[in-house]
Amino acid sequence: MSKYNSDPRGLYLKPTGNLVIKNLFGQTKVEQKVAGNYILPETARKIQSEVDNQYLFGIYKAELQISKYPGEPVETRTLTFVKFSPIVLILFAFVVLILFISLSYLKSFSKKKKK
Helix, strand or coil: CCCCCCCCCCCCCCCEEEEEEEEECCCEEEEEEEEEECCCCCCCCCCCCCCCCCCCCCCEEEEEEECCCCCCCEEEEEEEECHHHHHHHHHHHHHHHHHHHHHHHHHHHHHHHHC
């Protein structure tokens, strides 16, 4: 029994690939498959992909490895971006607030002790 591939290979392209997001140290944080719709040759189409990770914070490099059709040569595109996560910013602000309160308490405690 053979499997017949019904994709219109000669007339259309179907971009497929992987999106990998790495941090400054080269560690992979997110990896996601990307598949576009069929498109005509010699045309351009934006393939948008959204990564839902609330804990990304800092400078990252997104690397897209995509081919025009499954089995075709792979092209690689990279993009560097900065991500600010609200959760990480809130935690950072909380830690700074706790440090400020504790330092002001220690200063007032040492002034009372000197009197």
